Amino acid sequence: MNYYNENTVLWLDGQFLKASEAKTDLYGQSLHYGYSVFEGIRSYGTSAGTTKIFKAVEHFDRLQRSAAALNMPYNYTTAEMIKATYEVLERNNLQDAYIRPVVYGPANMSFNPNTESFTVIETWEMAPFLGEKLLKVMTSSFQRPNPKGFKIEAKAAGHYVNSIMASHEAKGNGFDEALLTDMNGFIAEGPGANMFFEKEGKLFTPATGNILPGITRATVLELSAELEIPVEQGQYTPEQLKKADTAFFCGTAAEVIGWSSIDNYTFPLPWKESQSRRIQLAYKDKVTERQPQPQLETI
Ligand code: PMP
Numbered sequence: 001m002n003y004y005n006e007n008t009v010l011w012l013d014g015q016f017l018k019a020s021e022a023k024t025d026l027y028g029q030s031l032h033y034g035y036s037v038f039e040g041i042r043s044y045g046t047s048a049g050t051t052k053i054f055k056a057v058e059h060f061d062r063l064q065r066s067a068a069a070l071n072m073p074y075n076y077t078t079a080e081m082i083k084a085t086y087e088v089l090e091r092n093n094l095q096d097a098y099i100r101p102v103v104y105g106p107a108n109m110s111f112n113p114n115t116e117s118f119t120v121i122e123t124w125e126m127a128p129f130l131g132e133k134l135l136k137v138m139t140s141s142f143q144r145p146n147p148k149g150f151k152i153e154a155k156a157a158g159h160y161v162n163s164i165m166a167s168h169e170a171k172g173n174g175f176d177e178a179l180l181t182d183m184n185g186f187i188a189e190g191p192g193a194n195m196f197f198e199k200e201g202k203l204f205t206p207a208t209g210n211i212l213p214g215i216t217r218a219t220v221l222e223l224s225a226e227l228e229i230p231v232e233q234g235q236y237t238p239e240q241l242k243k244a245d246t247a248f249f250c251g252t253a254a255e256v257i258g259w260s261s262i263d264n265y266t267f268p269l270p271w272k273e274s275q276s277r278r279i280q281l282a283y284k285d286k287v288t289e290r291q292p293q294p295q296l297e298t299i
Pocket residue numbers: 040155163189190191192193194211212213214215216217250251252253
């Protein structure tokens with residue numbers, strides 16, 4: 001995967017630089033200790049032909065909250081970040097893009113707080129993170145971090161070592177992706193996405209507290225209300241999941257992607273007949289600002 005080429009432009013603290021020429025400090029605290037915060041955002045070409053960053057305010061507000069949670073100086077307003085991002089997209093001639101802002105620290109090997117931070121905005125083209133085919137998911141032997149050990153609601157780089165380990169384990173065992181439980185053994189989320197399962201036309205999703213409260217998860221809750229699909233949030237066991245009709249991951253990078261199985265349990269409901277599929281179609285319409293399509297094709 002090529003994230004940039006010699007023409008790619010990024011934004012670094014107010015300056016537009018060539019990605020191939022921009023520099024960072026190899027003595028940086030973020031590289032050594034995983035101490036940085038970031039966002040994963042998508043923009044879409046809309047049905048009207050414009051470029052729209054989906055839920056831009058929500059993402060940059062979360063970036064600011066993540067920085068605050070880690071005691072990092074944060075130097076820009078959400079409006080400034082959104083303006084800079086649209087300009088990066090334009091300079092790279094991108095409409096359907098993945099957008100990655102990162103706030104990181106200076107060279108500092110001590111554990112003393114920093115008085116400065118750096119902010120970069122990078123963009124690239126990226127297909128759905130988990131592909132477009134139904135996924136074979138494995139219950140991970142890794143649990144999500146204890147919320148008393150981390151600011152679990154912050155999107156902090158260091159937390160992703162847990163995600164990477166879980167994903168490696170699942171793929172090493174012939175699965176497409178992992179499902180992690182929380183410290184109490186209840187189902188929590190994927191390495192980079194939240195999850196829902198469906199039973200008898202109703203959706204269920206792990207409650208907040210042990211998960212990253214995703215912006216796509218919030219969008220799925222909104223769409224469920226619009227489509228009059230009932231949803232319950234709570235604590236669910238892997239055994240309950242193995243009695244479900246179907247399930248899906250949702251996240252900015254992954255969008256909405258269904259599962260074919262969890263461990264050795266195959267979900268019995270054909271994806272196309274599920275309420276989850278209606279959510280998947282409605283999500284596509286929402287991000288591209290298309291009038292909702294009649295969902296007859298699901299039959
Ligand atoms: N959980 C984790 C651990 C994630 O990394 C992500 C991706 N940011 C999500 C959930 C989904 O969050 P969002 O919908 O805001 O992208």
